Each structure stands twice: as C-alpha cells, then as structure tokens.
Amino acid sequence: MEESAERIGARVRYWRERRKLPRRQFADMVGRSVSWLDKIESGERELARLPVIERVADALSIDPAVLTDNNRDQRTRQCVDASEVLAIRAALATYPGLSPDAHVTIDLARLTRQASYLDHAWAMSRFTVVARNLPSLMADAYVATQAASDAGLVATRRILVTANRLASSMLLKFESNDLAWLAADRAMHTAMGIDDTWSLARATRSVARAMTSIHQHPQAIVTLVAMADRMRGEVRANPAELLALQGMLYLAASITAAGQEDRALADGMHEAAIDAAQRFEPHHDDHHTCFGVANTLIHRVSALVRLHECGQALEFAKTISPWAVATLSVERQSNYLLDLTKAHISVGNYRQAARMLGKAEQTAPEEVRCRPLAHGLLRSLLNTTTGEPARLVRQMAGRAGVEA
Template identity: 75%
Template sequence: MEPTDEHIGARVRYWRERRKLPRKQFADMVGRSTSWLDKIESGERELVRLPMIERVAEALGIDPAVLTDEPSAQRAQQCVDACEVQAIRRALAAYPGLNTGTPEAVDLGQVTAQASYLDHAWMTSRFTVVARHLPTLMAEAQTALQTAAGADEVAAYRVLVTTYRLASSMLLKFEANDIAWLAADRAMHTAMQAGDTWSLARATRSVARAMTSIHEQTQAIATLLAMADQMRHEVSGNAEQLLSLYGMLYLAASITAAGQEDAGLARDMHDAAMAAARRYEPHYNDHHTFFGLTNTQIHRVAALVRLRECGHALEFAGTISPEAVAALSAERQSNYLLDLTEAHTGVGNYRQAVRMLVRAEQIAPEEVRCRPLAHGLLRSLLGNTTGESAQLARQVAIRAGVEA
C-alpha cells in the first residue's frame, strides 16, 4: 500500500529531528521556505514529485525509499546509519584544547548523568539512542575535563573515558575498526593522564578489543594481562570497587586467545576469571559489566565457539541457568544467543539455530536487524533451512533488510 503524504511528511520530520537540523537550516538545504517545510511535515502539502523526494532524502542522508516505503522506513529508523557513524568520527576529530579563550563551563553532574544514560542505552542494545547523543556528549565531556578542578577532576576524567569507550564500542559493532581503535586509544591516553585504576581498567578492555579488531591479538592479550598485574594488589584491598573490572580483563583475554585459536591460554584466562567470579558478591559494584559467574560462563561459550568447538560450546551452555542469563543485560543476552546461533549452525542444527536467532531479535532487535555479524549468520541460515524454520528465517531477513 502506498503511504499517505502525512506519513511521508512525518518521516521527513523524524529524520530532520534525528539529524538535529533546525527547520530554517533544512529548508535552506532543499531550497524551500520554512512554511513549505511545515506544510510537508504536517501532511497539509503533498510531497509526490520524485526529484523533490530525492533532494529531501539527499539532504537527510537517507535513501529515497526510506521516505516512501514502509518496510524501508522501519528498518532505517531502528538502525544506526552511515551519517551517525560519520558524526562520531567528526567528534573524534575535534581538539577543543586548541581553541583560544576560556571554554564555557558545563555542568559535570549533567554530563555524568547523560553518560550513565547512554551506558544504559548501550546495555539494552538501543544503539540508535547512543549514536544520536554521543557526539554531543563527547564534546561536553571534553569541555568538562578542561574546566574541572580539584575534587572534580577524577570524575571528569572518568566521564570522558566513558564517552570514548562508548564511541569505540559503537564503531566496533558496525565494523568501523580503524576509527574504533582511535577512540579506544583516546580512552587509554585519557585514563593514563588520570592515573585512576578504574579508568585504566575500563580503557584497557576497550583498547584490547580494538587491537583485536585490527588483528593485533598478541599485543591485546599482553596489554590486558599487564593491566591485571598492575591492579592485582589494589584489588585485594578494594575488591568491592575493582574486582569486577579485574575479572573482566581476564574474560577479554580469554575471548582474544580463543580468536587466536590458543585453546590452552583461553582456558587459563577463563579459569582466572572464574577465580575472580567466585570471590564476587552481588553487592559489589559491577560498573555496568554484569560481571559474575553467569557472565563468565557465557564468555566460555563464546570462546568455545571461536575455537570452533561448537559441540562443546553447546554442552557447556546446557550447564548455565536460563534464569541467571535472563538477569543479564539485553546486550549480553542477545550476544550469548548469537553465539548459540553460531554453535548450532556449526553442528548442523539449523532449526535450533533459527530459534536462537529469533530469541535474540526479540530481546534486542537492533543486535539482529542492524549488525553485520548477525546478518552473516542470517545469510547462512537462509541457505540451509527448510519448512517452518526457513519461513522464520525469511521473516527475520525481511525485518533486517537481508536478501535471501
């Protein structure tokens, strides 16, 4: 069914606001008046001529079909797009410290609260929310550090590390690996300036993941273990604040070693993480890591999948409490289900693989519909399933915009 003009106008307004374009600026970009734009967005005036639809779409950085086709519109709205990745890149290219004059102070409390909000959005796999607000937050966090003094300095360093880490994680999700490395490196240098163990441990995980993405696994593992060695004594005296960060270093090392097909080291790193997890108590601060026995266990499944030991991965997964997994964040749950999807595919159990993928989509739609990794799994299933499973896979593919 063809969309009504009101639907097209609503989409124009949605994308204009998502791009943070003021009415006057956008109207100028398409060579029209603000009154024309108001009528289009309200549905009072028709937007039917293809050249104008194309001009509006180009100004918004979207395909014209996103304005005129309902499935295309839905897919585009739920996913991070190239313009938003580019906005993160531009934010990383800014060096506010080079500007002359004294920067206008920002409210560190508000910047910290916004960073916490985006951290939560990340954990619930709402990546479009992170992408839309992260460039602005990055600039505000940089200014907050420039203007912080005394007791506020550590908090300012921490919030800037958090923004760089979010930038790196976002870029890795969407395979912009070289720029992800830059963001992680910024996090690491900021943490080193702070001399704060919390900041260093979190930045180290990011930089190791970025190193891995550019095939520097050996250096990534060395960096993770160096940080673990450096903070070991401090963890003994402050386990409540630091144990989860310490344990997550070993989990990252186990996954990286598995990617190198070093089964022995992957197992050793898992055992070290388990030792930390057994010391862990629920009232300890997990710093949004969801560290604990369950997260450690599902990381073992991920490592076994990367070692191509899919049968063993499924056997181990059978020992993990589903209720405990359900208590993790949506991001953790969905990635575990994607690992199970790959494991079932690896042993030829395509029907169960489709079920895992469908469950992952239900928990975190953006993980499945928008990520290149999930699209690769989906294409494999489309070519190997029949009957009801094939129908389910095709339905997911339609929502994800993946061609059969």
Template identity: 75%
Template sequence: MEPSDEHIGARVRYWRERRKLSRKQFADMVGRSTSWLDKIESGERDLVRLPMIERVAEALGLDPAVLSDESRAQRARQCVDACEVQSIRRALAAYPGLQSGKPEVVALEAVTGQAFYLDHAWMTSRFTVVARHLPSLMAEAQRAVQTASGRDQVAAYRVLVTVYRLASSMLLKFEANDVAWLAADRAMHTAMLVDDTWSLARATRSVARAMTSIDEQAQAITTLLAMADRMHGEVNTNAAELLSLHGMLYLAASITAAEQEDPGLARDMHEAARATALRYEPHYNDHHTFFGMTNTQIHRVAALVRLRECGQALEFAASIDPKAVAGLSAERQSNYLLDLTEAHTGVGNYRQAVRMLGRAEQIAPEEVRCRPLAHGLLRSLLGSTSGESARLVGQMASRAGVEA
C-alpha cells in the first residue's frame, strides 16, 4: 500500500459524511466513543491496526484499501459505489402512503429546486452528486405529491416523475437493470395518475430505455410510438412546450430499433426525429433534453454503432459540426465520444479510439472512470494498442482501476 499525504482519519470523515452518518451514529456502529472518532478524524490519533481499519471500513461499506491506499482512495471518491446504488434501491422500496397519520407538508418550491439541481448534475455527468442526494429527494418528492394542493398538484407530480427518471437513469448507467425498470415503471405510474402529457412523454422514454435493458425492445418501440401518436395533436397546438419531448421519443425509438437489429426502422425513426428537429425553434423549451438537429445527428451515430455499422457511423459523424456538439451537455458529449471510441475500435483505428476516449474522460471523468460500459472499452484497447496509444490508455485504465 502506498503512503499518503492525507491521513486515514480524513478519509474516514469524508466517507462518514458521504454516507450521511452523524459522529454519534458512526461511533456506535464501530463500538467506540465520539471522542475516539474525533481524534481519528482529526489525525490526532492514528488508525493503524488492521482489525480496526477493517471494522471501520465494513461500517462504511468500503474495501479497507479505500482507507489505506492513496490511489484506491482517489478512485473510490470519484465514483458511485455499491452502497449508494443500494440506497437508491431502498428508497424505491419505501411506500410512504401506507404510513398512518398525516404526512408532513413539504415545500414544493424547495423540492423542485433540488430536483433541478440534480437534473443539472446528471447533465454534467456528476453522478456521485446525484447518487448522494437522490434517496432523500425521492422521499421528499413522494411527500410533496401527498400534500400538494390542487393548483400545485401537477407541478408536484412532475417533480416526482423527474426523480424516478433520474433513479432509473442512474441505475441503467451502472447496470442495475431490473431495479432501473422498477424506477421507470414508477415514473410512468405517477405520470398516468395525473394524466399530464409532459410527465407521460418523459416517463415513456425512461420506461423504453429500461425495457431495452432487459431485452424487451419490441415492447419498448410499441410504447414509444403509442405515446408519440397520443401527443401528436397536442404537439401541433403547443409546439413550444412539447415538440422537443415528441422528438426525443423518435430518437429513443431509433436507438431501440438499432438494439433490435432493425436498420430500416432505425432509419425511419431517425427521419421522423429529423423532421421534428427541422420544426424546432431556438426559443422552444427543450426540458434539458438538448433536442435539436445536433442531438438527432449524434443519435444516428449511436444507432449505427449498435447496428455494428462502424464505418458508416464514422462517415456520418464526419458531417456533424464539432462546435455544435460542444454546445450539448457533458453527458451527451461524452456518450457521443464513447460511441466514436467503439466505432474506431470496430474498424481497427485504435489510435483514434484512444483519442476519443481521452476526450470523453476530459469532458466527463465519471463516465470513463466509473461506468462498466467504458471499462469494457478500456479493456479492449488495453489489448489492442501499442506505443504512445498503449501508454495513454494504460494511464486511463489506471485511473479507472481497470486491468487487462
């Protein structure tokens, strides 16, 4: 294990606070006093005995090396871990409506603000931020729906749909697919209770992605197109509010068709999204979807990669304005670069694949260092590169804790 300028106690404090444990709670968990914990966290007393390090690590849900090894400590800090995924699972298992007594009134404005903050964190690929705050926000949003007055009811339901969607997206990122399906289904059920087109369109995308993750592509496409058809008339009368959501349904359908290995349908759905994007105007509300021609184009690249048409994907990507891509969210940009990494790998252009993956890491470190999908790309490149490219991909793999 490597020496560190940061003492173990500082790491204990960091993880205790990240787990949202008070000093008293944590001291009780490890069978020590709060004064003992204060001395450990301040560095006044060293935590050096392995049995005690293991006890503290177990209470925090960590591998002991995360407390004692500098490189492991750095990698763990930057990624969502199993305990945080489990916290999201537990939040989904709560049914506050079954509790007796009148629920505490929740300030809808505060819950809405927190949901907006986590939505922004998601778009910037700061998944650790989302994971830390999502379980408590889910409970708050559930109570907001229970206590909202008539005029605030739709707004409360929209917040809860947003929170369930974030949970589903987070779980899909880290391949907890069955639970992601549960979160997406909760979003859809919530949206159907209020019969709000905004909520239904957003929930439908989440449900479709979750269905695709468990190999239910045909049903996912049916669901997406049913929602697109349902909202068609309303889109025509309220394009500024709903057009972006309508277009994103077609983009989701294009990716799902590609996953189903149906190139014709994938192309048709891309063209439907493109036609929608041509109607889109800058002052329209994109609801954090970043819908528009550029997002439509990079979805086409993603579809071609999933169809294993890597050469076509790269040819199409060459027609996309890089400056327009740079205007998208970090999450969208980095996933586009991951698609390009896979495409370049597919045609044997490993040097360019490493370059794309390096750019993705610069834009959104958590996407490359923490996601199983990116780890798979790193392992592939570790076995395929040489020279400077091998050195660069080796450095990325080291930061991600990936071995060949």
C-alpha cells in the first residue's frame, strides 16, 4: 500500500508541475493544506478515497484513472492533452498589451533562447515540451513587441511570428484546424507589420497550411506562389537567408496542389523546389528549415501519396538515400515514414506498412502514439494485418490507447 501511495503521489506531483501550479495554489484548489499536499506527493499519506482522487484529478484536468493506473498514466503523460490545447487557445485569446503591466521589461536574449529551444523541440517531435512552454512564450513575445525600440522591432516580431507559427503547427498536428488558422493569421499580421521578408515568408507558409486544413486549397496556392514571386529579387541578393524559405514555399505549394489533384502544378512546384535546393545545398546544415535536396525528395513522396499515386510514391522512395533522410529532423523523418505507411496500406502491403509505422514510432514516439492521423493508420492496420505484423500493430495500438 505504501508503494502505491508513493506512485500516486509522484503522479500528483508530476501533473501539478506539468500544469505549472504552485503548491499553495493547488492545495487551495482541492481545499487542503500545503502540508497535506506535501505528504501526498511524498507518499507519506495515501490518496485513497475516491471523492478526493476525483477532486485532485479535476483540479489537474485529468481523468482519475491517470492517478490510479500506471498504463493510463504513461499513455497520457506522453501526449499533448486537451488542457494544453486549451492553454494555447487561452494564449491566443489574451492581449497582454491591454493590461497594466504591458510595459514590463522582457529579456530579449532569454526570449530568443526560449524560442530557439521550442523550435528545436518541435523538430525533435517533442510536442509535450512545446505545448507546456508555448503559452508563456506567446505572451512574453507579444509584450516584447509592444515595448521594443525601433532597433529591436524586427527581432521581437520574428520571435512572435515563431511563437504563433509553432502554435498553428501544433494545433494542425492535433486537428484543431480553426484554432490553427487563427494562430497562423496572427503570425501573418505580425509579419505584415514590419519590412522583413524572413518573417513574411515563414508566416505565409503557416497561413497556407492552415488554409489547406480548412479546405481553402486554391487560396493557399495563390498565397504561396505570390510570396515566392514577391521575394525573388531579395533571394538573389541574400540567398543564404532567404533561398531556403522560398524553397519551402514551393514545397508547400506542391503538397497543396497534390491535395487538389492538380498533377501539373504539383510537378511544377516540385521542380522549382529542386532547383532551389540544388543551389542551396551547401548551406543545408546551417539552416533550421532543413531545406535541401533530401527534404525536397521526401516531399515528392508525400505529394504522390496525395495524388493517389501510391505505387509510384513507393518506387520514387527507393531512389532516396536512407543516409540523406537520416540527416533531416526527427519530425521530417517520422512524417516521411507515415507517408510510406499510407502508401503501403493503399497498395495492400500491410506487412511493410506495419514495419514503416513501427519505425516511425521508434523515431518519434509522440507522432505515432498521440496524433489522430497515426491513430487512423493504426486502426486500419489492426483490421488488415495477420501474423507477426499484427502482433507489432497490437503492441503499438496498446501504447497509443487505440482500439480497432
């Protein structure tokens, strides 16, 4: 019983800290003393009565079973949950510039490090890290832009664009598409307020992806191509900073056109991206977009899957060097593996589909165990695989909490 109390207490502490709730505040929320909470979290006192467990779970915005069942706890803590999505929503609905403390000084160096850290966490598919820290970055970045001098305006706006882009990308991963559109639109308005092509190109890609998620494919393509054309002269003058961003716009346009089943446009945008990648390749390792030939090639596979040319996508994938794919970010690698999973399912090669999905889980567990898209692939494979692949799929589904 004492060991059980320690485990439950450790879970209470984990979720309290994940929700960023100070001990006094949380104790007040459950109507208990700080001393009582300390004893619960240390395992000195048992959290045994169901009404108290439910009260504690409610304050933590989790199901009571998360506190009492180890498997449920492990599945829940590895994923972004509804409470964290609501925190991002709340951050989007907050306007710090209107509050009395809007002129609080923000340490720009610290803010820059935080934005870089979350960008890196995103690239590593560490979505729970991003979700826990993103609302504070969004709030601080907004305040920083309000207080910035002319000299610091571009730097602070870039951070705010980054924060809103991360919010949009996160929400798209978990299919909160209307909120993703709002976050991307915020990024776009922020970028349009300054003369900075870097910010505008990055915001354009986000807003186009959000448009696509709400089925505005034609407008997304127009927006992407217009921005790529607009920045053409500046790219020639400053390729080291801007060529990769232009190339990513072409890639996004290719994927969007493929989603519309416009093969000619998808092919044309892919060729434009390849041309940019071949010119940019020497700088590949210096740029956080991961833009380069390898990224362009795996985007081609994704486009072919969207064009329902899954056999062709798999043949094309054979021409891509595994070593080159391994140089990309974890987020890019795992999404490539999800595309291959979809392609194999489409052609009826369920054994290989299970293998690709298993490799995706090894590469980026949160991509498979937490995303609705991957859950759909798991359900499909649960109903189609047999033998050893079926056992692998059942194990993955169990870790993801997915049933057929």
